Amino acid sequence: MVGASSIADDLAIGSGVTLFAIVLAGPPALAWLLEPWIHALSDRLERRRLRELGLAGCALCLALAAWAENPLFVALAIAGWGLATGVSCGVAQSLLVVGVEPDRAMTRWALATAVGDVLAPLLVGATTVIGIAWRGALLVAAGVSILALILLRFARPVEDVSQATSHLINSRREVSDFGGAKSGSPKRTSPAPTTPAGLEKVELRAVLRDRNLLAWLCAMASCTLLDEIIIVIAALRLGSDTVELTVQLTVLLGSTAFGLSVLSRYLRRYSTNRILIASSALVVVSLLVWWWFPDGPLAWVALAVLGAAESVHWPLAKSQAFQRLPDRPGLVNALESVFNLADVAFPLAIGAIVTLFGIHAATLVLLIEPLIVAWIAAVVQPTP
Secondary structure, three states: OOOHHHHHHHHOOOOOHHHHHHHHHHHHHHHHHHHHHHHHHHOOOOHHHHHHHHHHHHHHHHHHHHHOOOHHHHHHHHHHHHHHHHHHHHHHHHHHHOOOOHHHHHHHHHHHHHHHHHHHHHHHHHHHHOOOHHHHHHHHHHHHHHHHHHHHHHOOOHHHHHHHHHHHHHHHHHHHHHHHHHOOOOOOOOOOOOOHHHHHHHHHHHHHOOHHHHHHHHHHHHHHHHOHHHHHHHHHHHOOOHHHHHHHHHHHHHHHHHHHHHHHHHHOOOOHHHHHHHHHHHHHHHHHHHHHOOOOHHHHHHHHHHHHHHOOHHHHHHHHHHHHOOOOHHHHHHHHHHHOHHHHHHHHHHHHHHHHHOHHHHHHHOOHHHHHHHHHHHHOOOOO
């Protein structure tokens, strides 16, 4: 996403709708068709193996995109990467939140991803300097995916320990029940199991009636405006000024890591909703300052505040969604994938606005995100 301007120049596709379709709308379009089904099944599959397949798919698609010359092939490869990374990350989040406090778990997840995001503009800047630009950056990213796959393949995952502990506890309960039956205590009986098809229908009906869950999913969907889209807008606003772009994105993404690192402290003192409302107000002010001052020190300060404030929106919204269905994180990821239609619609809409009204008008549209998050936080009570 950071190399959007270089992609546009290399493929000779301009900086309007076509560029936004390739780098932003393509990945969520394919994911929207396939991810919900994969995530819905992940609660009954071996999540660790599914995560590894996703990482392998990431590496393959990134390598294909780096070597492709035709814009259509680049778009297809990036779309495949979007599907693979969505599956691997969603499954990893499911493994992370089971049995722990979701707010803190998702904060740690977002902080880890923010560290990687900080390195992205530095990577693209370095590859531009040595002359391999966005293609070299994609190959480096493919290598990182392979490295992560190798480390996870040979490491003893936390979930295995959790499963072993859970199995031990259940075994002790079974022994206790058996002993109680022998000594005359009433034996526990389990209710008749519900068929998988019937259970899925019941869950789906209950989910569609859960307005709070749907609201938090909407809040998560709006966060895409201040994710990849703002990075592309920054790249288009600054054009060939690689040094200024590198500084701005480093400040933006670095402040994101800072905001997430201090979030745990405020979670102990304030409710999730109050944090979201206050941070949304800061995002609105900082966006307006950045819109008025596109470069220089004031722009850096505005982006620092924006990154720190906006960083808490997605992890807190998703943790609230997970808490609505604590036993079915895969189903939450499936529903999130459906709501990711916004990841297709928003880039195309922003690209059209850039073409018709210019980049400055498109920057103001980003204000939609903090307004949506603040409104949902004001009207929806957090899950206890």
